[in-house]
Amino acid sequence: MKKIIKKNNCRACKSYNLKKILKYNDSPIGDDYRMYAHNHEKYPIEVYLCKSCGLTQLLHVISPKILYSNYIYKTQDSPGLTEHFIDFARKVSKKLNIKKKAKF
Secondary structure: OOOEEEOOOOOOOOOOOEEEEEEEEEEOOOOOOOOOOOOOOOEEEEEEEEOOOOOEEEOEEEOHHHHHOOOOOOHHHOOOHHHHHHHHHHHHHHHOOOOOOOOO
């Protein structure tokens, strides 16, 4: 995968009817903490609205290798977070009446 690609259609409905609604200055990736001085590469942050389905989204896709290769956070670092997500999945499944043979 390239370092960064820009999608040209909606992530949800695949429509090309997109409008840029917000543009920030290019920014480094969050949570990239280092013990030494480092010149962070910056990436575009542009928010688009799909005029077909209403989804707001970022169209620039940064390679997961760049996003997570130096990522220091792990779910197990937050006690109770795994159980929270399991409980949340149960509640959503029940509310949406999802019947799946999955063990939680």
